[in-house]
C-alpha cells in the first residue's frame with residue numbers, strides 16, 4: 001500500500017475568521033483545541049473510491065486503520081501509523097470492530113472489545129501514541145501531562161490508553177461519591193508507571209471545575225514548565241481522537257460487502273447513539289470522504305437536545321438535564337457539533353453560533369444550513385421505557401445482548417424504519433458498550449429486578465443468558481489497589497505538582 005500521490009492535509013480552526021495558515025496534524029493533535037477556542041478540521045477531505053475499498057477488504061483492522069489514517073494524517077509515515085494501530089489494537093479481545101447481523105436488514109457494529117469494554121478504547125488506544133509521536137514531530141522539548149476529570153468511563157479508557165506511552169504522564173480525578181464501585185475499582189487498580197488516580201471530595205462538576213482551574217493557573221503551568229512538562233487533555237475534541245473513529249465505518253462496510261450483506265457501491269444508513277457528537281461525526285467524515293452512506297440517524301436518550309436541533313434548527317441548552325441508564329449520552333453540549341456546522345457553513349457563521357451558545361445558551365441556524373443538515377441527518381430519541389423494551393426485544397428476538405446506549409440506538413433505528421417504510425437500505429447500528437458494563441440496567445430490563453451490587457448483577461446476567469463476563473470486568477476485586485484516598489478540590493493543584501515531580 002504505497003502512499004505516493006496522496007494530497008497533503010492541513011488543519012484549520014472551526015472559528016478561524018482570519019484565514020490563518022493551516023497547521024500539520026501533529027501540531028493539531030498536540031494542541032488539542034485551537035487558541036481561538038475552535039476545533040481543528042482538515043482543510044481538504046481525502047476521497048476514497050471503490051478501488052480503495054477493495055484494497056482495504058484484503059487487510060486486517062490495523063492495516064485498514066493505517067491506510068485510512070494515512071490520508072488524513074499526512075505528516076505521519078505509514079510505518080508510524082501501522083505500528084501505532086498494531087500496538088493499539090493488540091489489547092483487544094479478537095477483532096477490534098466486528099459486524100454482527102441482527103436481522104435481514106440490520107447489522108450491529110460492536111466497538112467494545114477493547115480493554116475497558118466501551119467504544120472510547122477504539123480511539124484512546126491509538127491517540128496517545130499519535131500524541132507521543134506528535135511531540136517529536138513538532139520539535140516539542142517538553143513532555144505532556146494529561147489531566148482528566150471523569151464521571152467514570154473516559155478516565156479508565158484514557159488511563160489504559162496512556163499507560164507507559166513514552167513522553168506522557170496521566171493523572172485522573174474522579175468524584176469520590178460520583179462513580180460506581182466497579183468504575184472506581186477499575187481506576188484505582190490501574191497499572192503503568194506514568195499514571196496517577198485520585199478521588200476529589202465532591203461531585204463530577206467539582207472535579208471538572210478543579211481541572212479547568214489548573215489548566216488556567218499560571219503558577220502551576222510555569223512550575224511544571226520549569227520541569228519540562230506541559231499540560232494537555234485527552235478529551236474528545238482532539239482530532240487525534242476523532243480520526244481513528246473514521247476507520248471503523250470503512251471497515252464495517254468492507255466486512256458487510258465481503259459477507260454478501262451489501263454489494264460494493266450500495267448505500268447504507270448508519271444509526272449512532274450520540275452524546276458529544278464525536279462518533280456520529282466520524283461517520284459523517286467517512287461519508288464526505290466517499291463511503292456510500294445515505295442517512296445518518298442521530299440517536300439520543302431523554303436528553304434529546306440533538307433531536308430537537310435536527311427537527312427545528314434551534315439548539316437550546318436552556319433545559320432540564322436528566323440522569324438516565326445511558327449516562328455517556330447525558331450531555332447538553334455536544335462539542336463536536338461545531339465541526340459539523342463548520343463543514344456546512346464555514347468559520348464565520350460557526351463562530352457566531354458558538355458565541356450565541358455561550359452568551360445566551362441558544363442559537364438558531366439559517367434555513368440553508370437546516371436544509372443541508374436534513375439532507376443527511378435525522379434525529380430520534382428514546383425514553384427509558386423504550387430503551388428497556390429494546391434490550392428485552394433484542395435479547396428475546398435476536399439473541400443479542402445489548403447495553404442501554406446500544407438499545408437507545410436500536411429503538412431509534414426502529415422509529416426511523418417505521419417513518420420510512422419505503423427505504424430498503426441496510427442499516428448499520430453502532431454498539432458502544434459491553435452489556436456487562438451496565439449489568440444492573442440490562443438485568444433489570446430482562447427480569448424486572450436487579451441486585452444493588454454491580455458485580456452480583458454481572459454474575460446473574462451471565463447465569464441468565466449463558467454469556468461470559470468480559471475478562472477486563474471480572475476479577476477486579478482481586479487486583480491490587482494502587483491508588484487510594486481523596487482530596488478537597490483546592491488541593492488538586494498540589495497533587496498535580498507533586499505528580500509532575502515524580
Ligand SMILES: *Cc1c(COP(=O)(O)O)cnc(C)c1O
Nearest residue numbers: 274275276277278279328432433
Ligand atoms: C461516549 C459514549 C457514547 C457517545 O459518543 P459520542 O462520541 O460522545 O457521541 C455512546 N455510548 C457510550 C457507551 C459511550 O461511552
